Each structure stands twice: as structure tokens, then as C-alpha cells.
Amino acid sequence: MKVTEMVERLSLTVFAGHDGLGRIVEGGYTSDLLSDVMGHADAGSVWVTLQTHRNVMAIASLRDLAAVIISSGEKPGNETIEQSNEDGIPLLGTTLSTYEITGKLYSITG
Amino acid sequence: MRPYRADLHIHSILSPCAALEMAPAAIISNAKKRGLDMIALSDHNSTLNCEVTVALGREAGISVLRAAEVTSAEEVHSLVILPDENAMLGFQKWLERHSTHAPHDPEIFGYQLVVDVHENIVAEIDHFLTAALDASLEEVGAAAHSLGGLFIPAHIDRQSFSITSQLGFIPEELFVDAVEVVGGMTDLLYPVVRNSDAHMPEHIGRRFTTYMLENPSFEELALALRGEKGRHIISVTP
Numbered sequence: 001m002k003v004t005e006m007v008e009r010l011s012l013t014v015f016a017g018h019d020g021l022g023r024i025v026e027g028g029y030t031s032d033l034l035s036d037v038m039g040h041a042d043a044g045s046v047w048v049t050l051q052t053h054r055n056v057m058a059i060a061s062l063r064d065l066a067a068v069i070i071s072s073g074e075k076p077g078n079e080t081i082e083q084s085n086e087d088g089i090p091l092l093g094t095t096l097s098t099y100e101i102t103g104k105l106y107s108i109t110g
Numbered sequence: 111m112r113p114y115r116a117d118l119h120i121h122s123i124l125s126p127c128a129a130l131e132m133a134p135a136a137i138i139s140n141a142k143k144r145g146l147d148m149i150a151l152s153d154h155n156s157t158l159n160c161e162v163t164v165a166l167g168r169e170a171g172i173s174v175l176r177a178a179e180v181t182s183a184e185e186v187h188s189l190v191i192l193p194d195e196n197a198m199l200g201f202q203k204w205l206e207r208h209s210t211h212a213p214h215d216p217e218i219f220g221y222q223l224v225v226d227v228h229e230n231i232v233a234e235i236d237h238f239l240t241a242a243l244d245a246s247l248e249e250v251g252a253a254a255h256s257l258g259g260l261f262i263p264a265h266i267d268r269q270s271f272s273i274t275s276q277l278g279f280i281p282e283e284l285f286v287d288a289v290e291v292v293g294g295m296t297d298l299l300y301p302v303v304r305n306s307d308a309h310m311p312e313h314i315g316r317r318f319t320t321y322m323l324e325n326p327s328f329e330e331l332a333l334a335l336r337g338e339k340g341r342h343i344i345s346v347t348p
Contacts (some may be wrong), residue, residue: 034278055277
């Protein structure tokens, strides 16, 4: 499944990183500790988090993640948006809670 | 100039997690016993016990700096040390403006007490002070610097509430005056300090940093962190 298909099925907002909408979704990872994601998220995962700091994109890039979903209606700052565009990794959003979006993501990737 | 010992991370009874023995007078007497020349009172997201501690420190001959350990929106803890009372009052207002007023239960989290020099309770804070503010780490640093203060990410080598646990690494663009470590990590791009993070009297001074200063004051500390005019960090306790 491509990121663009996931965006459609989960009704996600695309904040930035449109160039990466063709990336392939291999799975998911949910965590708000960036140090944890840095050490454990697999390449191709979609990362669900509440954190909106620009370091999120640096770590998504480091782990070669498919996309980032910011949950609970949190909004990323300009620096995070710029970084997403630069790296070509989609920065997505949902008003659903971390619990709900993770459940939905699991049901379409699991 | 001579070496001065400073412990810049100490909690009082205003911090919910600190022991009830951590009244300002006990902090000063224990700091004295440990041979410290300078301390900073750094309660979670509040400076309300600072002036009392400054006054008691003055009587006892210990320099007390006004500070707070701030929780950013990312749940990163940082020390903000203020140059004087005015800056502290300004920072207190900023803290209150950015509070998320998380509900507090002293039975679960502990009491949050503001006291006077005679240890009378003058206020009990009714929201959970340690909770994250609605300000990003960058905004905490900017607020500190706009008031002439020092901004020092706390216990960066801990697995919780540190810049490394929450954000993975120190963002290159973030301006920090120093970083605080708990363990032995000193080979960093930033000036490194160690402090006790004391929550009980016997922990005061368990870690400290020795600085070469003209006198134990905020201005001299700021010079030492920048390595200017002969002031510098001599050593951090192992």
C-alpha cells in the first residue's frame, strides 16, 4: 500500500512532504519518545506520535520511515513542515487520538 | 579568583516530588554542611520559594540563584537560571501564562508548598506543577534568554524527561548555555555541568561543579560557562 492510499482510507490531512506520497507502507510504530523511535522503528513504518518538534522529521529520515502521522489534532510547526518537504517524507495529521488511529492503521496494515 | 563549588539543581517542598524536609532553611544548612558556595533553587515550573531561600542564604553566607526546572511541551526538563529578582518575577509570569493547569492530588503526587522564612505555609499550589507547559523547548530557551537568564537542558543522559529521551538528540539550532549530565559523559560540544537534582536533604551536593570565579554570583557563573575573562569550569564531580 502506498502512503497516498493510506491517506485516503484513514482520511488523513497532508501537512507536507507531498513528494513522498508514493512511498510504500510496510507497517507502523507508535511512540512519543524520539529516542525509542530512533532505536526501534523499522524502515517503511508509519510513525504515529503527538510530538511535533522538527527532530521528528530528522528521526523519520534516519530510520527511512514511510510517513509520520501526528495524532489528536496537534499541528506541526513551520520548521517541521519545511523538514518534511526537504526530506520528502509525508507529514500527516488526524484529529483521532493515538489509540484510535493506531488501531485503524493496524487494521489496514496488519 | 578561586575555585567555587556550586550545585545548581535543588528542589524544595514546592516540588511535589521533593521530601517535606526540603524547606528552604534545611536546604541552606545542608548546602553549608556540604561545603557548597553557591546553589540554585530549581523547583518544577515555579520560582515561588526562591526569594525566601535567597534571604536565608544571604544570612548564612551561601549564594542562592533564582531558577526553575521547566517542563517543555515535549516533556523535556531544562534549568532556567535568572539573573535577579526582576527577571525571576518576569519568568514566573511567563510560567503561569504557559501552565496547562493539570489537576493535582497531593495524596498521589505530594504537597506543593510556598513558605516564608519562618516556615509558615503561605500558599499551596493546586495544579500539578511538574506537568508540561504549552511552550516548546525552543520557546523555553527564548524566554530564558529574553530575561538575561541561562538555559541548561537537565540530566540529558537520563532515559526520561531529558532532551535525548524526548527528542533523540540536541537540535543543532537550539542555543544552550550548558548541558547538565548525571553520569560521566563530559566529551560534548557544549559546556557540561553536574548538579545533585536533590529531592531530599542528604542528596544536596551529591553532585556539583567547581568553577573558577571572582565571587559566587550569577554574572560570574555566566562568564564561566562562556569561558570568558579567565572564568571557567574547573571540574565536574565524577
